[in-house]
Amino acid sequence: MRKLTKNRSVLEILGDGEQNKSYIYIDDCVDAMITAVERADERVNIFNIGSEDQIKVKRIAEIVCQEMGLNPEFRFTGGDRGWKGDVPVMLLSIEKLKSLGWKPRYTSERAVRKTVRDLLDEGIIDG
Numbered sequence: 001m002r003k004l005t006k007n008r009s010v011l012e013i014l015g016d017g018e019q020n021k022s023y024i025y026i027d028d029c030v031d032a033m034i035t036a037v038e039r040a041d042e043r044v045n046i047f048n049i050g051s052e053d054q055i056k057v058k059r060i061a062e063i064v065c066q067e068m069g070l071n072p073e074f075r076f077t078g079g080d081r082g083w084k085g086d087v088p089v090m091l092l093s094i095e096k097l098k099s100l101g102w103k104p105r106y107t108s109e110r111a112v113r114k115t116v117r118d119l120l121d122e123g124i125i126d127g
Contacts, residue, residue: 001064001116001125004072011065011072014082017058021090022051025111028104035102048092055108057082063109067116 004011024032032049040047061074080088094104106114119125 001068001119004064004068004070005126007072008070009072010075011061012075012077013057013061014077015057015079015086015088016076017056017061017074018080019057019082019086019088020054021057021087021108022054022092023060023108023111024049024051024104025106025114028106028111032097032102032104035100036097039100039102047097048094049097050092050094051104051106051108051111052094053108054089054091055112059109060112063113064116067113067120 028051029049032047036045036047058074065072
């Protein structure tokens with residue numbers, strides 16, 4: 001989003017845009033942490049927090065552009081990773097947390113779209 005506020009005609013996207021990962025909306029993340037604290041029996045425990053699906057980086061760029069009302073040229077830097085150490089695919093198992101009765105309310109796409117809208121609505125990023 002910040003790149004697009006600087007140059008509305010071109011968006012550089014790290015990698016090939018095919019990286020496929022899960023994203024979670026902040027409300028789901030907070031709700032997951034509260035659920036774990038309130039419902040887990042063990043004093044110390046480890047849970048993955050995430051969504052149940054994935055979204056490609058190119059789709060994220062499309063959503064951002066739609067919400068900002070832009071239609072830039074996408075320029076990919078190439079390769080299957082966005083940066084050194086990045087992974088091309090990520091989907092955490094959230095079964096342990098779901099066994100406590102928690103489930104994310106937002107898909108990855110809805111989480112991304114809502115986050116973009118929130119940033120625009122709050123004026124954090126200019127549209």
